Amino acid sequence: MATQQTQVLGRALLTPAVALLFIWMIVPLVMTIYFSTLHYSLLDAEAWRFVGLENFRYFLTDPAFLTALRNTLVLVGSVLAITILLGTPLALLLDQQVVGRSIVRLMVIAPFFVMPTVSALVWKNLLMHPVSGLFAWIATLVGATPIDWFNDAPLLAVILIVAWQWLPFATLILLTALQSQDEEQKEAAEMDGASALSTFIYLTLPHLARPITVVILIETIFLLTVFAEIFVTTGGGPGLQTTNIAFLIYSQALIQYDVGNASAGGLVAVVIANIVAFFLVRIVGRNLEA
Amino acid sequence: MARRVTARRIWVSTAAAWLFGFLIFLPILWMVLTSFKTELEAFSMPPKFLLFHWTTENYVTVQERSDYLHHAVNSLLIAGGSTLIAMIIAIPAAWSMAFAPTQRTKDILLWMLSTKMMPSVGVLVPIYLIFRDFGLLDRRAGLVMILCLGNLPIVIWMLFTYFKEIPKDILEAARMDGATIGRELVYVLTPMAVPGLASTLLLNFILAWNEAFWTLNLSTSDAAPLTVFIASYSSPEGLFWAKLSAASTLAIAPIIILGWFTQRQLVRGLTFGAVK
Numbered sequence: 001m002a003t004q005q006t007q008v009l010g011r012a013l014l015t016p017a018v019a020l021l022f023i024w025m026i027v028p029l030v031m032t033i034y035f036s037t038l039h040y041s042l043l044d045a046e047a048w049r050f051v052g053l054e055n056f057r058y059f060l061t062d063p064a065f066l067t068a069l070r071n072t073l074v075l076v077g078s079v080l081a082i083t084i085l086l087g088t089p090l091a092l093l094l095d096q097q098v099v100g101r102s103i104v105r106l107m108v109i110a111p112f113f114v115m116p117t118v119s120a121l122v123w124k125n126l127l128m129h130p131v132s133g134l135f136a137w138i139a140t141l142v143g144a145t146p147i148d149w150f151n152d153a154p155l156l157a158v159i160l161i162v163a164w165q166w167l168p169f170a171t172l173i174l175l176t177a178l179q180s181q182d183e184e185q186k187e188a189a190e191m192d193g194a195s196a197l198s199t200f201i202y203l204t205l206p207h208l209a210r211p212i213t214v215v216i217l218i219e220t221i222f223l224l225t226v227f228a229e230i231f232v233t234t235g236g237g238p239g240l241q242t243t244n245i246a247f248l249i250y251s252q253a254l255i256q257y258d259v260g261n262a263s264a265g266g267l268v269a270v271v272i273a274n275i276v277a278f279f280l281v282r283i284v285g286r287n288l289e290a
Numbered sequence: 291m292a293r294r295v296t297a298r299r300i301w302v303s304t305a306a307a308w309l310f311g312f313l314i315f316l317p318i319l320w321m322v323l324t325s326f327k328t329e330l331e332a333f334s335m336p337p338k339f340l341l342f343h344w345t346t347e348n349y350v351t352v353q354e355r356s357d358y359l360h361h362a363v364n365s366l367l368i369a370g371g372s373t374l375i376a377m378i379i380a381i382p383a384a385w386s387m388a389f390a391p392t393q394r395t396k397d398i399l400l401w402m403l404s405t406k407m408m409p410s411v412g413v414l415v416p417i418y419l420i421f422r423d424f425g426l427l428d429r430r431a432g433l434v435m436i437l438c439l440g441n442l443p444i445v446i447w448m449l450f451t452y453f454k455e456i457p458k459d460i461l462e463a464a465r466m467d468g469a470t471i472g473r474e475l476v477y478v479l480t481p482m483a484v485p486g487l488a489s490t491l492l493l494n495f496i497l498a499w500n501e502a503f504w505t506l507n508l509s510t511s512d513a514a515p516l517t518v519f520i521a522s523y524s525s526p527e528g529l530f531w532a533k534l535s536a537a538s539t540l541a542i543a544p545i546i547i548l549g550w551f552t553q554r555q556l557v558r559g560l561t562f563g564a565v566k
Contacts, residue, residue, distance in 0.1 A: 009471065010390030013382035017446060018398065020379060024439040025405045028413035028420075035415055090310055096303040104307045106550050107315035113549035114318065115500040117520040118538040122321045124524075125531055132333050134320060167314065169556075173565050176557045214564045225409045228502035228517070232524040246411040253415050254507065263415050270412040277407035284564045285400050 029270070035263035042257035055264035065265070067240045068248040075159055075244055076223045080216055082163040087170030087215075088208065092200075094171070095178040105175075112168040116228035123161045124150065124233045154234050154242045161229050166222075170215045177211035178204070210283075217280040224273055245269050318542075325349070325535035332532040348536035358519070358537060365515035365541075368430055368505075369498035372437035373491060376445045379438075381487075384449035385479075389461065399450065403562055406443040410503045421508055430513045433505060437498045445494050448559045452486025453479075489555035492548055499545050516541040 036055050040048040059065055094105060111119065127134045128149040136146035149157040181204065189199045225246040230236060236243035236251060243251070249269060253262035323339070324332050331342045352358045387395045417436065418427075426432030456479065464478045502517040509518055520541055523534045549556075557565060 006390045006471070007392070010386035010392070013386040014398070017379050017383035017402075017442065020439065021402055021405050021442060024442075025408060028416040029408075031416035031419075032413055093303055093307050093310065096307075097300050098307045099300065099304040101307070104311035105553070107311035109550070109553055109556075110315055110318055110546055112556070113496060113500070113546045114542050115517050115520065115545070116502040117506075117517050117524075118321075118542055119317070121520060121523055121534060122317055122538060125534065126320055126324055127317060132335050132337075134316075134337060137335065137337050164314070164317065169560070172553065173557055173561060177565055211565045214561055218560060221407050225411050225503070227411065228506055228521070231506060232521045246409070249411050250414065250507070253418065259415055259419070266409075266412040266415060269409045273407055273409045273412070277404055280407070280564075281400050281404055284403060284562045285396070287564050288396055288399065 040259040059264045072244040083170040091174035120229040361519035371434040380445040388453035402443045448490040
């Protein structure tokens, strides 16, 4: 069906998008690579010089980098664990017969649509404030001492905020997957006398393996670069306790104006993200009919 | 055959689901309640749930003192503009890949997807310097450009999956009847694609409205959308909870309502067809 004319037209229509994305990807990347080899500070822009891989050596051996890397891994790992361990039972629950299910689903999905700066500030002030926050009040109700979240457990506080934002995403995807599960297979298992637990372990869980993988990969891509939540609540502190890689690069670039070092850090971030992206693109590609 | 479900089981799952749902929704509910309190009551301990002096003064103050509307208009222009431009670039591209695929189409699609995975922070330095040198810092045009490029892969992908669902037979029938490609596009394809176009538009508008990396780094006041405006409440600790809540409620209410209409498309748009 694809005539020569359609082919030519097709290519013409595709070119602008491909060209734009190509420029968008390649120009900043090449500039980042170039800057990463320079000693270049915006505070003293005249004094730039070529330093080879010096910035990478500095960035990778900087204790701040190791701290930031650890914080990034803890943040990503914890949020993934929370969203999947809570999202799976929640999706199973919403897949049951529930009175008013659509309303419950609206409530569960809502956090995903709240802009990051709002969720971070509402959690920090209205919920987690050590004196007047809702959590502090609940703690005193049960006779516990309120936690001073942003002083005593700042990284945990950020993790909880981010997990709250991403729980709807995990739940919604797992729910979508559950609803495409073969009902007859489940019925057959039940008629053969399989318990609810073994139906779950041998039928539902394998069915969820793929969507869970997809949730892990997509969330990881976004969670590696959590920024706004840290920016408005802790500014990376106290000390470096909530500085992740993204925030470290930001502070080197726009607070210390160290272009060379921030660029080297940026490339490190690109490499880390690409490792995850590699697996995600493969999974998507296997599913794609073009 | 409907599955047998006992009344007791329905009752239990209903109670559990509502409890879960309520807990997840609580921060938003609490924020909305706080926005109608006085600053004093917002801070009071024990907290007041419904029996407080309801007032709308915070909403008035937020507009008068900080020009909320200016930032709301910025959000609207930036999110709307970037989404519309992305659609204009993406529709021909998606059409081409769905209806005139070549051997390289699959590779191109996957490559586009991979550009979305480039972490923004990796190119923060060059983008910031380019913006500074071209005078684009704190300008709406600059943000429209960046957000448009950032969301372009998702827009193309979503449109592609929608276009793929349009049965090719109908297009062939139209062609047999002598329709030109232009007519085919206007009279056959467009009406069938409207639902897909609408949900792509909606989801990407939401994503752009909530974008908080480039907006925080590239705008400060003139071009600042609501994400940046809300962030400005982070400096004074404590005393402005009711106003923060009012500003926040205004900033997220329209998007949550739009978002509820796009739940199904959310999965499609953000998983690139990997979950069905």
